[in-house]
Amino acid sequence: MVLNLTLVALHEAENQIEVSLKQSLKSLEPSLRPPFTLTIPKPDEYAQLNCAILHGILTEPQFAKTHIKHMHAVVTDGYAIFLNLLLKSVYHLYPKLLSSVKNQLLWVTKEMVRVSAIGYDVLLVSLLRQIIGGDFSDDNLWLCTKLVTLLLDKWDCFLEEVPHILCSALYVFLRVLADHCRLNGEKLESLKRLEVHLCVKIVKEEFHLCLKIGRDFVRLLQDLVHVPDFKSIWKDLILNPSKFNTLGFGAVSQIYCTRTSSRYALLRITPEMETQLRFLLTHVKLGHEKRHLTWFARKFLNEPDKETVIVDIVRFICCAHHPPNEIIQSDVIPRWAVIGWLLTTCRRKNYIEANVKLALFYDWLFFDERVDNIMNIEPAILLMVHSIPQYVDMTNTLLEFLLLLVDNYDMEHKDIIVKSVSSAFRFLESKGVIKSLDVLTSCPTISPSLKEGLSRLLSCGKRESSKGFLSGS
Incomplete structure (x- = not known):
C-alpha cells in the first residue's frame, strides 16, 4: 500500500504534486527494491523514477537508505529534477505534511547537502x-x-x-x-x-x-x-x-x-502566507475586503504570540510587494489599507505595535533616492493622509511615532536621519504620491504640536540641523 504524504481533510482534494509522486511509486514499486536494473532510463522514465524514489524516501523510512543509494546510482542531472520535486513538496505541501514525512524531508535535505546537489541552497531557503x-x-x-x-x-x-x-x-x-x-x-x-x-x-x-x-x-x-x-x-x-x-x-x-534586499523580507513570510497576501493585494476590491481579512487573521494570527509576525508582514508589504501601476490605479485594496488594518490588530502589546511602526518607517530613516525604492516608503505616507478624514487618530499616532524616531533612534547619526526623513517627505511630494505636504502641515484635525514638529523637520532637513521636533525640544 502506498502511504500518504499529507493529512487531508475529507472536503479537500488531494494535491496534484502528491498525486503524481504517489502514482509514480505505485507503478514503479517493484523496481525500487534491489537488485536494481542497470539500464539507463529514458528522460520521461528518469523523471518518473525521481518521483517514485522521493515518495519512497518520504513515506518508507525503513527503506530510505536503499532509496537514496538507488538515487545516487542513477542520477544523471546533478539531482536537478529530484531537488525540484523536493522544492515543490516544501513550497506547496509542507504545512500539511505528516510529522514522519517532515522528519524524512529533513533527512533527505541533509543528504542533498552532503552530495552538493544542484540547487540545495534554494531548498534550504524554502525550509527557512x-x-x-x-x-x-x-x-x-x-x-x-x-x-x-x-x-x-x-x-x-x-x-x-x-x-x-x-x-x-x-x-x-x-x-x-x-x-x-x-x-x-x-x-x-x-x-x-x-x-x-x-x-x-x-x-x-x-x-x-x-x-x-x-x-x-x-x-x-x-x-x-x-x-x-x-x-x-x-x-x-x-x-x-x-x-x-x-x-x-x-x-x-x-x-x-x-538598503536590504526584498528577498530577506520574503524569508519571514511562509509561501502560504505570501500567496494569500498577494491575492488580497491584487484581486480583492476596496470595500469587499472584510471577510478576506477576517479569514487571514483566523488563519495566521489566531494566537496572541503570533502577533509578532505582523512585523514581518508589514516589512513584506513595504519591501517585497510592489504592485504595478494598473493595480495602484484600480479599486483593489491598497497596501496602506492592509497595513492600517494590521496596526489595529496588534494593540494588545505595546512593544509589538512599536515594532510594527518601526517596520513601516524604517526605510524612511535612511532614505536616499539614489539607492532606495519609493515603493518602500509610499504606504506610510498614504496611510497617514488617507486616515485623516475618518481616523485622524491613526495619522496623529503615526506622525508622533515618526518624529520621536527622528529625535531618539540614533543620536550620534541624527543629522543623517533628519536629512533622510525630510528627503523622503519631499521626494514623495515631488513624485506625486501626495499632491502637497500641506495636507499634513496645514490639516486642522492634526495635533498642532505635531504639525509644528513636522514643519521644523522639513525646514531643518534643508539646513541639516538636528534639534528636537516634538514639544519644542
Missing part, C-alpha cells in the same frame, strides 16, 4: 521560510532545531559553497530569537543556545556577510540587545567597529545606508 514567527508549537520549534543544527554541522561547506545561506540564516534566526528570548522554559533553552551560537558565530567570524543584509540587520540586532551575547556585539558595532576586522567597514552608518 517555513519557520513561523511567534509560533511556539512543537512542530515549529523542531524545524528551528533541525535547521540550526544542520547549519552548524555543515558550516564549512556552506561557507565555501553557498555563503548567502548563512546571510539568510542570520536574518531568520535573529528575528526568531527575538520571539524565543521573550519566553522562558526548558523546551526553549537548548534551542535558544543553538540559535545564539549560530548568530554570534556568523557575526564575529564572518561579519562581511552581515553587511550583505543591509540596514535590517541593525533593526533585528537592536531587538536583542537585552541578550548578553548581542549586547557586547552592539557595543562593538557602535564604539569599536574595527573589532570586526572587516576591510572597508568603519561605522554603523555604512549599514544604515545599505
Whole structure:
C-alpha cells in the first residue's frame, strides 16, 4: 500500500504534486527494491523514477537508505529534477505534511547537502521560510532545531559553497530569537543556545556577510540587545567597529545606508502566507475586503504570540510587494489599507505595535533616492493622509511615532536621519504620491504640536540641523 504524504481533510482534494509522486511509486514499486536494473532510463522514465524514489524516501523510512543509494546510482542531472520535486513538496505541501514525512524531508535535505546537489541552497531557503514567527508549537520549534543544527554541522561547506545561506540564516534566526528570548522554559533553552551560537558565530567570524543584509540587520540586532551575547556585539558595532576586522567597514552608518534586499523580507513570510497576501493585494476590491481579512487573521494570527509576525508582514508589504501601476490605479485594496488594518490588530502589546511602526518607517530613516525604492516608503505616507478624514487618530499616532524616531533612534547619526526623513517627505511630494505636504502641515484635525514638529523637520532637513521636533525640544 502506498502511504500518504499529507493529512487531508475529507472536503479537500488531494494535491496534484502528491498525486503524481504517489502514482509514480505505485507503478514503479517493484523496481525500487534491489537488485536494481542497470539500464539507463529514458528522460520521461528518469523523471518518473525521481518521483517514485522521493515518495519512497518520504513515506518508507525503513527503506530510505536503499532509496537514496538507488538515487545516487542513477542520477544523471546533478539531482536537478529530484531537488525540484523536493522544492515543490516544501513550497506547496509542507504545512500539511505528516510529522514522519517532515522528519524524512529533513533527512533527505541533509543528504542533498552532503552530495552538493544542484540547487540545495534554494531548498534550504524554502525550509527557512517555513519557520513561523511567534509560533511556539512543537512542530515549529523542531524545524528551528533541525535547521540550526544542520547549519552548524555543515558550516564549512556552506561557507565555501553557498555563503548567502548563512546571510539568510542570520536574518531568520535573529528575528526568531527575538520571539524565543521573550519566553522562558526548558523546551526553549537548548534551542535558544543553538540559535545564539549560530548568530554570534556568523557575526564575529564572518561579519562581511552581515553587511550583505543591509540596514535590517541593525533593526533585528537592536531587538536583542537585552541578550548578553548581542549586547557586547552592539557595543562593538557602535564604539569599536574595527573589532570586526572587516576591510572597508568603519561605522554603523555604512549599514544604515545599505538598503536590504526584498528577498530577506520574503524569508519571514511562509509561501502560504505570501500567496494569500498577494491575492488580497491584487484581486480583492476596496470595500469587499472584510471577510478576506477576517479569514487571514483566523488563519495566521489566531494566537496572541503570533502577533509578532505582523512585523514581518508589514516589512513584506513595504519591501517585497510592489504592485504595478494598473493595480495602484484600480479599486483593489491598497497596501496602506492592509497595513492600517494590521496596526489595529496588534494593540494588545505595546512593544509589538512599536515594532510594527518601526517596520513601516524604517526605510524612511535612511532614505536616499539614489539607492532606495519609493515603493518602500509610499504606504506610510498614504496611510497617514488617507486616515485623516475618518481616523485622524491613526495619522496623529503615526506622525508622533515618526518624529520621536527622528529625535531618539540614533543620536550620534541624527543629522543623517533628519536629512533622510525630510528627503523622503519631499521626494514623495515631488513624485506625486501626495499632491502637497500641506495636507499634513496645514490639516486642522492634526495635533498642532505635531504639525509644528513636522514643519521644523522639513525646514531643518534643508539646513541639516538636528534639534528636537516634538514639544519644542
